[in-house]
Amino acid sequence: MARLQKSIQEKDNDKGFTLVELLVVIIIIGILSAIAVPVYLNQQAKAKDSAAKxxxxxxxxxxxxxxxxxxxxxxxxxxxxxxxKTEGVKNVTDPITITGGAFTISATSAADNTFVTDETGGITKAGEDAGE
Structure with a gap:
């Protein structure tokens, strides 16, 4: 009889995780994914902008x-x-107009940011000054 009671007690100790423990783990995974997903999406946008540049x-x-x-x-x-053009670029100036050796070219990234350059070589985001 003692062996039977001991066996039952050992089986009770091997139940597994409780519902509360599982919920805590799921909440932690949810918090981590809520932090990681926006960071990942921002990196994709930066990569598309880099392709346009x-x-x-x-x-x-x-x-x-x-x-x-x-x-x-x-x-x-x-x-x-x-x-x-590469895959990360949606639109590029076509045709390119040249006046006295000067030209301006623009490209729109797949992240919908437009960048501009000219014969002097500086690449800026459309609407921003070169100094910003």
Missing amino acids: ADLGNLKVAVASYLVDNPDATSIALADLDWK
Whole structure:
């Protein structure tokens, strides 16, 4: 009889987790995911913006190279350049208008931020001054 009671007591100790313990774990996971998801989404937007900036820099070099070979050009279509936009970029100025060697190019990232560059080389977010 003592063995039977001892066996029953040992089985009671091996029940597992209580409902309260499981709820606490679920709440902790929820809090951690509430913190992590916005951070992750922000990183995606930054990556898309970086793709647009990189495309603008590469396009500026392609336009400058085209102007070396065609100094009298007043307009350049993207199809005339050996350049392709990346997946993180939605829209790029096409055609590019040139006035006296000066040009302005804009690109919109997949995160809906527009960036602008010109022949001087600085890349800025549309609507912001270069000094900001």
